[in-house]
Amino acid sequence: MELIITGALPPASVADETARHLANAAPLLQRLFEHAVAQVHLADPDQTGCTAYEAWLLGQHRFVPDPAQTLCAGLAPILAPGGPADEPVWLFQLAHFGLSQSGAHMLTADDIVVTEQESLALYESAADIFTDTPFVLKVHTPQGWTVGVPDGFTLPSRSPSLIAGADLSHVWPQDDAVKPLRRLLSELQIAWHHHPVNEIRRQSRMPVINGGWLFGGARPEQLSAPERALPFVLRALEAAHRQHQWGHWLAQLPGVEQELTQQLDAALRPELSGNPVTRPVKLILTGTDRWVTLTLEPTPALLKWLPGKRKQWKQWWSQ
Incomplete structure (x- = not known):
């Protein structure tokens, strides 16, 4: 056992x-x-870049990161399997962003209990927003949305479970390469403010879904x-x-x-x-x-x- x-x-x-x-x-x-x-x-x-459990899980899959990758990069192809072996997998998981006395923080989809119906409704509403960005919205999965990123895009991968509750100012990259992603997240936050999903959540006194966290970048061929x-x-x-x-x-x-x-x-x-x-x-x-x-x-x-x-x-x- x-x-x-x-x-x-x-x-x-x-x-x-x-x-x-x-x-x-x-x-x-x-x-x-x-x-x-x-x-x-x-x-x-x-x-x-991940929790101890996630590090253990990546060890079970014998993930071998590239020199520029954190161990967390391998989580995305584990959580969203089935893609081409030689294509990087980036996963976008829904979240709640808020402010507290300790600074900006994030709650994961598990923390705020995002249902599959809510995820699908927001996925459909996000399609038009992604069209005007260098990012490509791909497939909806139970674990999150797979996303295509522009050529040369880099992001130090950190898992949502690790950074949830932390002060985001210490973990969110500030360099120019991430500006398109920050712009995308801002547009999603505006578009979802009065989305029916969030109106219902407000009425139920639940945290609204006002953004998401992008992580991954590893190819399935890097795991066993x-x-x-x-x-x-x-x-x-x-x-x-x-x-x-x-x-x-x-x-x-x-x-x-x-x-x-x-x-x-x-x-x-x-x-x-x-x-x-x-x-x-x-x-x-x-x-x-x-x-x-x-x-x-x-x-x-x-x-x-x-x-x-x-x-x-x-x-x-x-x-």
């Missing part, structure tokens, strides 16, 4: 505080932490298919982790533990022949700048909730 829990590793600033609540909020998780062999993998977002099936992904902690809402993060832990219990029960159940399971159990926990792989051998002790020698799990938890 292999399972990944995104947003499961708090940053060092709150690691000790969250650890004190684990015994009550997620006793099974803490027990697993105490008995697993841990391996820490660093993933500096300033270098990768994963060598084995990707693990089950638990994402319940991801939004609270990204938004630094640690009270909400703790409140989500019992639900995560319930799902984890079900997955473990299925994975550790003896095979139909009656033979015990012999494959190790692996949990992958992701945070802001690292992920940790926890390995547990499927011994009878594991089935009895792991009695025995405990490991110093807080050494990697608080790293």
Whole structure:
């Protein structure tokens, strides 16, 4: 069994505080932490341009970036597969841009719960706007819109999940090459201000969809298919982790533990022949700048909730 829990590793600033609540909020998780062999993998977002989970995912696809590309460039062909192998894939994901005391910020399509119907309606309204720009609106996909960019266009690729909630003045390029993109985004913001989609969202007191984030640039031929099936992904902690809402993060832990219990029960159940399971159990926990792989051998002790020698799990938890 292999399972990944995104947003499961708090940053060092709150690691000790969250650890004190684990015994009550997620006793099974803490027990697993105490008995697993841990391996820490660093993933500096300033270098990768993406979250630790996305860096792990790109590793599974064995993405090899070009010299001028960040690791994040490979996300677009993963999220929007099926294009020509030798053509760069750029993905435009809808978002909400706003102002707060900390500066300009962005909320992702997942954060503001953009429906497929809303995305399609805005996609159709954007077609005319793209016509008068050097960008080409291509295909609508569940993960975003694929976009053709002008020759020579460069953009340091950063994933929406990474920059959401950050001060955009520190991540948005200011050079002349990006001016056409900034102009396009401004035109979309104006056109969508009174769009029926946003009028309905205002009435429902939901954040309006007033722009999007462009990222990617890698070619499908730079990636390979994963060598084995990707693990089950638990994402319940991801939004609270990204938004630094640690009270909400703790409140989500019992639900995560319930799902984890079900997955473990299925994975550790003896095979139909009656033979015990012999494959190790692996949990992958992701945070802001690292992920940790926890390995547990499927011994009878594991089935009895792991009695025995405990490991110093807080050494990697608080790293």
